Amino acid sequence: MMGRVNEVSAREAEVLEALAGHRSNAQIARALHISVRTVESHVSSLLRKYGVTDRRELADLAGSQRAPGMTGLPAGRTTFVGRSTETAAVRTALGQSRLVTLLGPGGMGKTRLAAVVASEVGAAGAFVDLVPVRDGLVTRAVATALGLTERPPQSLEQVLIEHLQQGRWLLVLDNCEHLVDEAAVLAERLLRTCPEVTILATSRERLGVPAEATVLLPPLDAAIELFTDRALAVDPAFTASTDDLAEICARLDGMPLAIELAAARIGSLGADGLQAALDDRLRLLAGGRGVDARHRSLAAVIGWSHELLDEQERLLFRRLSIYVGGFDLDAASATSPELGRGEVADLLGRLTDKSLAVRRGSRWRLLETIREFARDQLTEDELATAQNRWLHWAADTATALETRLDAPDWQQPYDEVAGDLRAALAATPDPAAPNPTARDTAAGVVVAHRLARSLGHLGFARREFRESIGHYRSAAECAPDGVAAALDLRSAADATLAISDAETGVQLLLDAADRAVADGNVRATMLALAVIAANRYPTGSLYDLSKERSQELLQQAVDSARLGDSQVSALLATAKAWEHGGRRIGADPDLAAEAVAAARRTGDPVLIAGALDALTVAAGNAGRLRDARSYAVERMRLVGPLPRHEPYAAAEIIDAFHVAPTTATAVGDLPAALAAVGAPDDPVGDHPYISLPRMIRVYALTGQFDACVEHADALWERWQGAGAPPIEWMASALSAAAMVHGLRDDGLFDVWQSRALEVARCADVEDAPWLAAPYTFARARVAVQLGDVQHAAAVVRRAFADFSERWWAPYARSAAAELAVVAGLPDASEYLAATAPEAAENNWAAACLTRATARSTGDLDALLRAADAFEHIGAEFERAYTLALHPAHASEARAELAALQVAVP
16 A cells, blocks of 8 residues: 555655654644645545545554665665674664764774664664865755755754754764864754754764764774675685685784775785785885874775876876765866876776775765875875866866756756865965965966856855855955956845845945946946845844935945946836835835836846835835735746746845735735745745744634644744844734734733744834734734723724834724724724725725624624625634624634634624
């Protein structure tokens, strides 16, 4: 029955995995950032596909037959010989400690043993090869191995911890020796925060983390067996006496890598010749000081193997050492342009036959101990040449990968070479530094600049956002001139805006403007973008940017611009619209209309979408919510074809997907808002500070209260875990959650309203114009539900005062008008009349006004019309609440309310 698993979608597979862990629907919804209703739909589909009757049976089937999820586990290319004692010791240690480190010198077989143990344990997790990883990127390497990407403003480490807090995991950190301190810090943090994570590390030294258990790998106890196995693979007719083999293995100190290298030569030398060659080589190194004996024997065998290579084999062997993460045939050929591709392929095959290179699919690598030896053979001139060719290969490879970004299969080849792309860029010193090498010519600067820009683009596409920004900054530092540097910084700024870090983005744009003095239009572009960002995305310190300073920047942009550039004109028009509107008010409506007209003349969908956002905000703040909705729909049409991987377009794409559910909610079109929340091509995916607030607001209005509460809890925990970053605009979601708690009368209404104020960074709602309306709506709607009329007059007065941000005004005023009726306020009829303009702009408000009017007049037919109107827009709770007021439908409706844990009105 489980054989039909190939019919299961990727999302259903995730739900199935969670069911195997016996999680509830609410827990699954929270973990996958989907609604409880969606989980229920997937469970029903799985029950149907597997032909079982209940979720317990489905969970049992999934749990008994699910495959272990260890990613990155290296496949054994040869038989695993010996190490039974050490294997048992490692497994025992893993049962007693959550951090076990395999210790031993290079060539002792730590990686192979760790891979064997990991495969036998059969746990979910990742095998992470740290050899190609640079300082500062250990967390990224682990996250990438687990398929995780950034979700700023959460740090990648927070994303990783959150993921590993779900379920049991085994992480294998292989080859930690060059990153011991960083690996130790990450290991300690994961062990402290993720109680079901176990770590198996391999290193030449301890990590030094408390409670670390170590297993020291001694010489191989089955050395003769290993030698025989590998020798027979080379020469099936191989024979030798046990005494001869014992002598050879003893001379090699029982080191698996040394034994394999020696055995690879058995076909040409025989046992006697091998012993003689080893005698000579070991005698040469016997007088070495300060070197571990095992290192001497391994160095002897690697050096001896190297000496037996012919000239071309040695040449390629040395040059291949430049690659830190492996190479394919194209990369190998790039090191030796004087050799033909076929000749390189032949040499690679010969190095592989001699165990100096390891082949895995279409790629090869030099084991780290061998690579270190090979790199030491490079002369200073050869190293400079190798690094220059490495840099050119990296730039060409990165450029080629950029052309594949629209294809679905680009990520794996990028991940395979990313370590070398980063390392090649990092290895190119600044031209101003003493003794520059690969970047000491104009051509080298051009190549480094091209590589840095490509890495910025690829990193952004891979959702390595902060690294992407760093690469664009690096590109600016090696740009050929100030204008090119400004364009690099503009790309970095685009990336920051796409991840809600407008503060950094504005600083980058101002830096770009300073560098672009040679081109007035480029300088004007950067200044205009800075003014737009400061007013359009005000968070944190941007609220402190003075009006005078913003006006000064806009004037500098106008003064720098040259006539005739339509794109600059459109940006200046958009900047003027935002600047004259004000940071807390939004764009000026007349100037926004002019900006849209200017943007349309360019034909650039990104510029048009940006100008339309100004017009959307202006219309919304004027109370023309349906106009704002039409502009948002047009923006969605514009951004639909735009590439998600381009920083230039990404900010507009993300904002359009943000504004679509906002405006749909603003006009009370809840089905459209719900569809926008779950749009499959939403570029932010499960971004915690964008997708979760959307879900919370819509779920509160549609009556999906369990999902609303679950997502609000997750949002609050993540926001606090991220250090409470400045994201004031998500405060309205917490007021929506407060409303749900208030409707349930569970004592948490005031708690969540206080949390909304905390996120809004103010003590009084009057100081938070973007929160005033949703905050007041929550108070009014809960007061109606509970019949709490003690403060009704004050709540109603606040609801009908001015709101500088009007998206939630129809909800606040219609709910307040109903509260006036419930409280019997003498001017209730006036409030009902005053709500009519709001109701014309919002379907929910119209239904609420119909219900409030019916309550004031006792019109039961009007109550039914209100219930139908709420049902039409998917507001299931409001429909049930309305019917509960009707004598003929009260019994059934009250049962529905009880199911929602809401008190009967």
